[in-house]
Amino acid sequence: MGLIGGGVLLATSPWFSAFSEQKNTIGSIARIGVIGPGSRGQHLMSFLVKNPKVKIVALCDTYQPSLDKALELAPEAKVYNDYRRLLEDKNVDAVLIATPLDKHYEMVMDAFDAGKHVFCEKSIAYSLDETHRIYQKYLVSNRVFFVGQQRLFDPRYIKAVEMVHSGMFGEISGLRTFWHRNNDWRRPVPSPELDEQINWRLYKAHSKGIMTELACHQLQLGTWATRRIPEKVMGHGAITYWKEKREVYDNVSCIYIYDNGVKMNYDSVLSNKFYGLEEQILCSKGTIEPEKGKYYFEEIPPAPAFLQLINDCENAMFDTLPFAGTSWAAETANKNEGHYLMDKRPEGDGTSLMLEAFAEAVITRKQPELIAEEGYYATALSLLGHQAMEEEKMLIFPDEYKLNYLNHKAVRI
Amino acid sequence: MKDILITGVRIKKELITLSVCFLIGFVANIGAIIFYQTVYTEVITSLGYILIFTFVLYFIWSLLRILTWFIGRCLHAGASALSRHDEWHD
Numbered sequence: 001m002g003l004i005g006g007g008v009l010l011a012t013s014p015w016f017s018a019f020s021e022q023k024n025t026i027g028s029i030a031r032i033g034v035i036g037p038g039s040r041g042q043h044l045m046s047f048l049v050k051n052p053k054v055k056i057v058a059l060c061d062t063y064q065p066s067l068d069k070a071l072e073l074a075p076e077a078k079v080y081n082d083y084r085r086l087l088e089d090k091n092v093d094a095v096l097i098a099t100p101l102d103k104h105y106e107m108v109m110d111a112f113d114a115g116k117h118v119f120c121e122k123s124i125a126y127s128l129d130e131t132h133r134i135y136q137k138y139l140v141s142n143r144v145f146f147v148g149q150q151r152l153f154d155p156r157y158i159k160a161v162e163m164v165h166s167g168m169f170g171e172i173s174g175l176r177t178f179w180h181r182n183n184d185w186r187r188p189v190p191s192p193e194l195d196e197q198i199n200w201r202l203y204k205a206h207s208k209g210i211m212t213e214l215a216c217h218q219l220q221l222g223t224w225a226t227r228r229i230p231e232k233v234m235g236h237g238a239i240t241y242w243k244e245k246r247e248v249y250d251n252v253s254c255i256y257i258y259d260n261g262v263k264m265n266y267d268s269v270l271s272n273k274f275y276g277l278e279e280q281i282l283c284s285k286g287t288i289e290p291e292k293g294k295y296y297f298e299e300i301p302p303a304p305a306f307l308q309l310i311n312d313c314e315n316a317m318f319d320t321l322p323f324a325g326t327s328w329a330a331e332t333a334n335k336n337e338g339h340y341l342m343d344k345r346p347e348g349d350g351t352s353l354m355l356e357a358f359a360e361a362v363i364t365r366k367q368p369e370l371i372a373e374e375g376y377y378a379t380a381l382s383l384l385g386h387q388a389m390e391e392e393k394m395l396i397f398p399d400e401y402k403l404n405y406l407n408h409k410a411v412r413i
Numbered sequence: 414m415k416d417i418l419i420t421g422v423r424i425k426k427e428l429i430t431l432s433v434c435f436l437i438g439f440v441a442n443i444g445a446i447i448f449y450q451t452v453y454t455e456v457i458t459s460l461g462y463i464l465i466f467t468f469v470l471y472f473i474w475s476l477l478r479i480l481t482w483f484i485g486r487c488l489h490a491g492a493s494a495l496s497r498h499d500e501w502h503d
Contacts (some may be wrong), residue, residue, distance in 0.1 A: 305445035306438075306459045306466075 018357035018368035025053060030362035033058035033092040035083045035107060036099030037070035040121060044096060045073045047352045054359045060086045063197065083107055087114035094362045097121060100200040101207045105130040112137045117144040117362045123212040123379040131379045132401050138372055144361040147375025149220050153357060154350030157221065159341045160290040164225050170284030172226050175264035177218035182273040184242040202246050209248025210268045211386040220378035221279045222256065222264040228407045229377055230256035230264060232396050237389035241271035254385040259407065293345060296338035373405045431471050438466040
């Protein structure tokens, strides 16, 4: 297992518990059914089939081309067209749900009722109420519940958060998160009547667009790094560029405000990809960019005195010449190139490790710490941000949806 | 082809010149450490820069010497020619 083998995951990380019994589970098999093996589902399956502790025993989809492709990955899996029949299958220990967002609620609830362990792709559900009900169901189910927040298992992110928590960068002063793309997010469809089924992310009835499909990942990092939940959110969303047959925003901006005044910004523009995606953790003594895998200290150690002397001599000799302009030498000496979080860029983004952790949890029947809660708040914050944009209001995190987690206390209404 | 003979005196002279260049760099580094208030470990850690500086200074110094020698030679050749011209007229 790369993460532990590479010595990256420190013992202080709660996610260490996910692999604590790894040796004891050798020879055991987690029998998994995949509900919704579309493009994302197949991507997840590509990792599962490589894990000797996993057997994909069942598949369920209503779209035959997806099933056909999924069967190439798991040819022995039993095929269902109704997820309820799959849930009745006694050979299935756990389900992986990678269906459109609006289908999550009933599928996850039914899966817990059927006694299955659940891996649900983010976001958890279409509304705050559904998300909360799912979490409450998980609490009484005595089953494992994972949400597809793979950053929790990405070595770069783990290292970054460990460093932030160690205090080496001082206090967190702000977070800037963004995910920019330059495409309409639309996939080709074999016939127009299938557009809503295949391009469900673009339709309000099935998705909350950017917030539930992209922002969810980055807002989770805010909770993880600050160990706080934002209290308020405001924002604005619009369709500015991709106007054809799109119901969800292609241009959003939200500000999440923590109780100590620190803010987390989230921006996404789907018509410019220059800056790509990143989460910038801005601290009093430094900045971390986990996606880039780098960190930067505010105070740069001065260049060696001898180089400073050479630079100053150069400046004194050439600065007054009209053609020389500003000397490049001094800027070069002070340029902050930053440092890499890890010596080597990890091969994956944590998805593989997340699925390994899920298989371990299914076998041991032990829920790793915080994963469900981090997933819950990632979904809750993205839904709340979307609601703030829809209503064009600043919203306060509703008491009735608070859990006993970090700075929140569950309130009985 | 004519053999070039580098005498022991010449080698000694060049080594002394190189040492003087190194010493200038070394002293300049100590001065810079004091002036810019950096750490004294730079006396050792900046030795690489000092060595580069030494060779650059030695190169510049050598260029100046070659130039001086060349000018001197030209002047000498001019003076000799003038002397021969005077002898012929005498």
